[in-house]
Amino acid sequence: MNNKKEIRTLQNFIGGKWINAETNATFDDLNPLDDSLYIRAAKSSANDIHKAVAAAKATFPIYRNTLPKDRERWLLRIAEIMEARKADLVDCLIDEIGSPVQKALFEYDKGLTMVRAAAGLCRYMRGETIPSDAPGKFSMTIREPLGVVAIITPFNVPLIKNTRLVSNALAVGNTIVQLPSEMAPHLTVLFAEIVNEAGFMPGAYNVVTGNGHEIGDYLTGHKDVSFVSFTGSSVVGQHINEVCAKNKTPNTLELGGKNPTVILADVDLAQVVPLAARSIFMYAGQACIGSSRFYVERPIYNEFVKRFSMVASKLGMGDLRDPNTVIAPIISERQRARVKDHISDAVAKGATVAFGGGWVGNRCQPTLLTDVKEDMTVCKTETFGPITSIYPIDSYEEGLAKANDTEYGLSSAIFTKDIDRAFHFARNIGAGMCHINGMTIHDEAHVPFGGNGESGVGREGTDADMEAMTELKWVTVQL
Ligand code: NAD
DSSP: OOOOOOOOEEOEEETTEEEOOTTOOEEEEEETTTTEEEEEEEOOOHHHHHHHHHHHHHHHHHHTTSOHHHHHHHHHHHHHHHHHTHHHHHHHHHHHHOOOHHHHHHHHHHHHHHHHHHHHHTTOOOOOEEOOSSTTEEEEEEEEEOSEEEEEOOSSSHHHHIIIIIHHHHHTTOEEEEEOOTTOHHHHHHHHHHHHHHTOOTTSEEEOOSOHHHHHHHHHTOTTOOEEEEESOHHHHHHHHHHHHHHTOOEEEEOOOOEEEEEOTTSOHHHHHHHHHHHHHGGGGOOTTOEEEEEEEHHHHHHHHHHHHHHHHTSBOSOTTSTTBOOOOOSOHHHHHHHHHHHHHHHHTTOEEEEOOOEETTEEOOEEEESOOTTSHHHHSOOOSSEEEEEEESSHHHHHHHHTOSSOOSOOEEEOSOHHHHHHHHHHOOSSOOEETSOSOOOOTTSOBOOSGGGEESOBSHHHHHHHTEEEEEEEEEO
8 A cells, every 4th residue: 555645736826827836846845843745836936926916916906996895705705715624724734834733723713813804894994084275175085905915924823924914905905916935835825725716806816935035025026016014034024124115115014023021029820820831832932922031020030930840841742733732843944953052052151941942853842041141142032932031020110121122022911910010011111012911922803913123014903904005095076
């Protein structure tokens, strides 16, 4: 008997058709658990990007004039087909990017809410009437879609990003070219199959797979692209911002984070420690809003470290399809080297490993560092792995100052029963998001999600995407 699994080769989705890259080239997409070949995908080049942008551009004048009730119906149909294809999506999240099943199901459920919320946007694209100083002049704004939107997505939450960004862009009448992460092309191809089946016209949504580092500039620098939505690392985000500036292409950048959690002495550690663990170790710290810095008031510091280590030691590292498994493999060899480097640099410079630091295959143990100093890479730089640093603080004020001592500004959290301090923190933390008595990891379809500084520019979510992906036109009528 031949037990060899047949490896599929994914194609681009352009103008409603599945087609090979022009050169017929492909690349390997590996399962991060054991680096086995998961799937092959089209390795696109500049011409494939040009074809996809041309298809989106040609479709835009027709698609923008579709009725809200039709776009709403197609979007809600996406949610129905996602429900029918739940097993495919969850399997893909597990085998393509190493999601433990609990993270895959969380992402799937969140994705459904994103699509359904986007359906509501179709009827919410509104301008307003404006009083005019000119006698007899009627003055108003009309909200219009921008045109071809480029969407570039990371590997870690591909379904959340697709369901939010693609759905919101389609809801307001834009057409799309998406370049998914080269480490997660299959999830986006599955999503394109679903969008296609849902009834969207050919050319409204196009997907080109390939290596973003090689072909991304052809998309973000394309003169026919009217808007760029990028999610990924701060380094690539900076580059994209510069490329966009050449054509004055507006963009939102959702980038990395070094998210702080401040814990004051009045909390109940039995409640806080499990949340602390979840806020960094979910999907092995490969979350932009994971908490990689904890500032804990000194009276409870030692007890916090002890309990945090205990909880970390019990986090499941077994079968990814076991609901108790939390710790995922690290996505790639390059990223594993980064995680190892951050730990060894910290240890070499005097940090203490309170728990973890070891590896099982491609999985890094949940790792808690104490005695972390400014000269250690892990102190200020995003690791994107299951590592967090725990610092003692002598006062709330010190916690706030240290939490703000960063170039990032994505998510943040404070745990305390003192409502005045909690609210003071929310008002004074330099992050785009703040959660009082909750984890840094939190997202909903209709909130303004995003950060400041190295964490990005702009916000996403139903309202924010509508603002970013449309423009107001001023129209007057002389009566
Ligand atoms: P990455 O920056 O390496 O890649 C992201 C995407 O950019 C990929 O699709 C890649 O192919 C593409 N890309 C690379 N060079 C490009 C170029 N020149 N032009 C256009 N596209 C290009 O990031 P990653 O490793 O996939 O994801 C991890 C990073 O994403 C982390 O820093 C994480 O914090 C961040 N992230 C942020 C959010 C958020 O909402 N703020 C969400 C998830 C992940």
